[in-house]
Amino acid sequence: MAESNVGPTTPPELVEALYARYPEAVETFRKRLGRPLTFSEKVLAAHAADPQTVGITRAEDYADYRPDRVAMQDATAQMALLQFMTAGLPSVAVPTTVHCDHLIQAHTGAAHDLKRALDTNEEVYDFLKSVSAKYGIGFWRPGSGIIHQVVLEQYAFPGGMMIGTDSHTPNAGGLGMVAIGVGGADAVDVMAGWPFNTRVPKVIGVRLNGKLSGWTSAKDIILKVAGILTVKGGTGAIVEYFGPGAASISATGKATICNMGAEIGATCSIFPYDERSAAYLKSTRRDDIADLANGVSEHLRCDEEVEAEPERFFDRVIDLDLDELEPHLVGPHTPDLDRPISEMKKAAKDEGYPVEISYALVGSCTNSSYEDIGRAANVARQAKAAGLKVRTPLLITPGSEQVRATIKRDGYLKDLEAIGATVLANACGPCIGQWRRDDMQLGMRNTIVSSFNRNFPRRNDGNPATLSFIGSPETVVAMALTGRLDHDFVHEPVETDDGRTVMLEAPSAAELPAKGFDPGKSGFVPPAADGAKVDVVVKPDSERLELLEPFPAWDGKDLIGLRVLMKAVGKCTTDHISPAGPWLTYRGHLSNISQNLFSGVNNAFALDSAGNGVDVRDGSTKPLPELAKAYKDARIAWVAIGDENYGEGSSREHAAMEPRFMDGRAVIARSFARIHETNLKKQGILALTFSNPDDYERVQGEDTVDIVGLAELAPGRPVKVLLHHKDGSTDEISTTHTMSPEHIEWFRAGSALNVLRSEEAGRV
Ligand code: MIC
Numbered sequence: 006m007a008e009s010n011v012g013p014t015t016p017p018e019l020v021e022a023l024y025a026r027y028p029e030a031v032e033t034f035r036k037r038l039g040r041p042l043t044f045s046e047k048v049l050a051a052h053a054a055d056p057q058t059v060g061i062t063r064a065e066d067y068a069d070y071r072p073d074r075v076a077m078q079d080a081t082a083q084m085a086l087l088q089f090m091t092a093g094l095p096s097v098a099v100p101t102t103v104h105c106d107h108l109i110q111a112h113t114g115a116a117h118d119l120k121r122a123l124d125t126n127e128e129v130y131d132f133l134k135s136v137s138a139k140y141g142i143g144f145w146r147p148g149s150g151i152i153h154q155v156v157l158e159q160y161a162f163p164g165g166m167m168i169g170t171d172s173h174t175p176n177a178g179g180l181g182m183v184a185i186g187v188g189g190a191d192a193v194d195v196m197a198g199w200p201f202n203t204r205v206p207k208v209i210g211v212r213l214n215g216k217l218s219g220w221t222s223a224k225d226i227i228l229k230v231a232g233i234l235t236v237k238g239g240t241g242a243i244v245e246y247f248g249p250g251a252a253s254i255s256a257t258g259k260a261t262i263c264n265m266g267a268e269i270g271a272t273c274s275i276f277p278y279d280e281r282s283a284a285y286l287k288s289t290r291r292d293d294i295a296d297l298a299n300g301v302s303e304h305l306r307c308d309e310e311v312e313a314e315p316e317r318f319f320d321r322v323i324d325l326d327l328d329e330l331e332p333h334l335v336g337p338h339t340p341d342l343d344r345p346i347s348e349m350k351k352a353a354k355d356e357g358y359p360v361e362i363s364y365a366l367v368g369s370c371t372n373s374s375y376e377d378i379g380r381a382a383n384v385a386r387q388a389k390a391a392g393l394k395v396r397t398p399l400l401i402t403p404g405s406e407q408v409r410a411t412i413k414r415d416g417y418l419k420d421l422e423a424i425g426a427t428v429l430a431n432a433c434g435p436c437i438g439q440w441r442r443d444d445m446q447l448g449m450r451n452t453i454v455s456s457f458n459r460n461f462p463r464r465n466d467g468n469p470a471t472l473s474f475i476g477s478p479e480t481v482v483a484m485a486l487t488g489r490l491d492h493d494f495v496h497e498p499v500e501t502d503d504g505r506t507v508m509l510e511a512p513s514a515a516e517l518p519a520k521g522f523d524p525g526k527s528g529f530v531p532p533a534a535d536g537a538k539v540d541v542v543v544k545p546d547s548e549r550l551e552l553l554e555p556f557p558a559w560d561g562k563d564l565i566g567l568r569v570l571m572k573a574v575g576k577c578t579t580d581h582i583s584p585a586g587p588w589l590t591y592r593g594h595l596s597n598i599s600q601n602l603f604s605g606v607n608n609a610f611a612l613d614s615a616g617n618g619v620d621v622r623d624g625s626t627k628p629l630p631e632l633a634k635a636y637k638d639a640r641i642a643w644v645a646i647g648d649e650n651y652g653e654g655s656s657r658e659h660a661a662m663e664p665r666f667m668d669g670r671a672v673i674a675r676s677f678a679r680i681h682e683t684n685l686k687k688q689g690i691l692a693l694t695f696s697n698p699d700d701y702e703r704v705q706g707e708d709t710v711d712i713v714g715l716a717e718l719a720p721g722r723p724v725k726v727l728l729h730h731k732d733g734s735t736d737e738i739s740t741t742h743t744m745s746p747e748h749i750e751w752f753r754a755g756s757a758l759n760v761l762r763s764e765e766a767g768r769v
């Protein structure tokens with residue numbers, strides 16, 4: 006079935022079949038819950054493995070869903086597919102695509118950078134292409150665009166459900182999809198024909214009043230929401246937008262907002278279907294899907310009662326008045342430190358931020374649509390007319406080949422190049438540290454602004470001293486013109502080189518191309534007609550790809566005498582645990598990539614320099630990856646300690662596989678980010694949360710740690726941990742976990758994959 010289903014777009018038949026399920030499934034949920042439904046609950050109902058029996062209690066039950074699609078990008082697909090291959094199945098059970106976007110390094114510009122990427126990554130691209138061909142997966146070549154823009158343009162549809170091995174998969178919520186970012190092991194389940202199991206999310210409502218205008222754009226809505234909810238405020242929840250203001254936002258603007266819901270830890274975000282969604286579907290040549298959606302539009306939004314009295318039906322309601330919203334900037338180092346542009350002057354002074362901006366970057370999966378580039382180009386055109394050029398180098402990344410071809414045809418690229426911008430390949434580029442930056446030495450403090458979504462330290466250029474701020478594309482271009490962080494371009498004029506002053510006007514641009522999209526050069530490769538004939542080659546001496554060995558099953562004994570490898574202080578994102586940038590090279594080779602484990606972590610026991618730890622055997626300080634390896638070689642099992650929201654950020658399961666590979670047995674944290682917690686559990690690591698968050702303070706560098714009572718591991722039952730301190734005293738502390746019976750099975754078997762493999766073997 007897979008072959009026929011995987012084309013360059015979602016077939017209308019798939020959508021039609023799903024919509025036929027809506028009326029009954031929605032009614033079943035209404036009856037079972039005894040109340041009206043939010044939009045997200047309707048989507049979950051229509052995708053429940055069995056609407057009659059599936060778990061429905063928010064934040065409590067686990068539930069099985071059947072997503073319509075799976076999408077993977079090249080940096081996570083390698084590990085996901087290496088795992089899938091071990092299941093021994095002939096093809097994927099659900100329409101699946103692979104998108105090549107993360108491995109292209111930005112250096113001099115699109116043409117040269119793409120060519121270089123094709124050379125340097127040939128082995129990995131060949132692997133992904135042949136695995137895709139073999140298992141019935143659609144393959145999008147390098148240069149086709151960033152996964153989330155391509156999915157929005159080709160595959161997303163209102164009321165659908167998908168999972169993707171990337172944390173910004175929720176981008177598709179802009180077209181009314183429940184689109185959830187997951188680790189590769191979750192994707193493997195769905196590709197193997199098993200349901201997607203997750204805890205029933207809470208639902209946070211965001212009511213939008215007023216309408217966007219002036220310099221304010223969709224980006225500013227999510228920057229504001231991030232400031233309100235913080236990086237962990239969305240954990241375990243779907244963020245559902247509603248209210249009259251929603252209609253003032255284009256479909257791609259809505260996608261921007263949903264995309265960055267990842268930055269507040271949300272399971273996903275979603276907008277109701279409206280005329281602007283229909284317009285986007287039509288403009289991207291999907292009239293048939295718009296027609297189908299129009300036929301079921303009552304199901305593609307929340308019930309009227311919910312809109313009228315949201316407080317009764319959402320777990321929390323946030324009100325935003327778009328008429329009053331100002332353009333914002335967030336950062337540095339975290340996406341929830343938000344301030345209006347008008348306050349940046351004071352903030353820069355108070356905090357001592359470098360005020361000269363060293364680079365300005367427009368693009369990434371969150372802000373690279375036709376409208377985004379149109380608004381950026383509008384500012385550029387004004388600048389050109391006034392004789393202004395950028396004072397800060399400006400890089401532009403189109404989101405997809407279709408966007409690139411269209412903005413070229415419509416003159417936007419010319420507008421941007423005329424003020425000095427450089428156009429990069431249609432890929433992630435600097436957003437994921439794929440940026441060969443030649444102007445700045447490591448350790449030099451400097452300020453950059455971008456329209457990206459993440460700004461953790463080291464993320465873009467590997468330099469911990471780079472301060473990264475995030476704003477809308479038009480904000481970034483305006484700031485490239487002033488060159489300064491402390492210049493309020495909304496209210497103050499810009500000076501030209503010959504001493505005149507120019508007031509930039511708020512940009513306006515068409516949301517969709519009047520002449521329709523130019524699809525450019527299609528990058529889609531369909532799977533082989535007969536997958537059995539395709540060989541997948543992994544060279545035994547490859548440095549980039551390595552076949553996986555199963556992790557050992559649990560031996561049934563308590564974990565006694567574990568060493569504390571590190572105790573993370575403050576933010577510990579997946580970028581701290583397993584950085585990207587140059588390490589993307591080894592995403593398909595577990596032994597090699599494990600050499601970056603914890604290299605960005607601020608460890609309480611070695612705070613002088615990030616990424617160090619103390620070897621308890623002789624008191625020496627070592628890089629954490631080296632220390633983990635030394636413990637593994639000496640058969641010393643260990644535990645890692647985390648602070649709040651441990652594992653924030655990306656979906657990369659390497660951040661869970663690496664500690665497992667290095668003999669880490671448990672992570673005990675004050676709290677976890679959703680995707681990472683699941684990834685740890687999937688790989689057979691105990692993810693435990695301090696029942697009393699202050700117990701974090703009790704863990705000392707030279708402790709030995711016992712995790713006991715594991716034979717009685719059960720949902721909801723706390724796990725006892727003993728901390729034996731060097732002075733001979735012992736602290737007994739309690740930890741909790743979120744393991745369902747199924748998750749406990751994963752721990753026992755050694756990993757979720759081991760369970761899947763033995764079940765598949767049993768089926769044969
Ligand atoms: C990211 O933005 O951090 C990434 C790179 O897209 C990751 C996935 C990865 O690490 O490959 C994500 O967001 O999940």
Ligand code: SF4
Nearest residue numbers: 173369370433436437
């Ligand atoms: Fe790529 Fe950046 Fe988007 Fe991640 S956030 S998918 S790295 S563009």
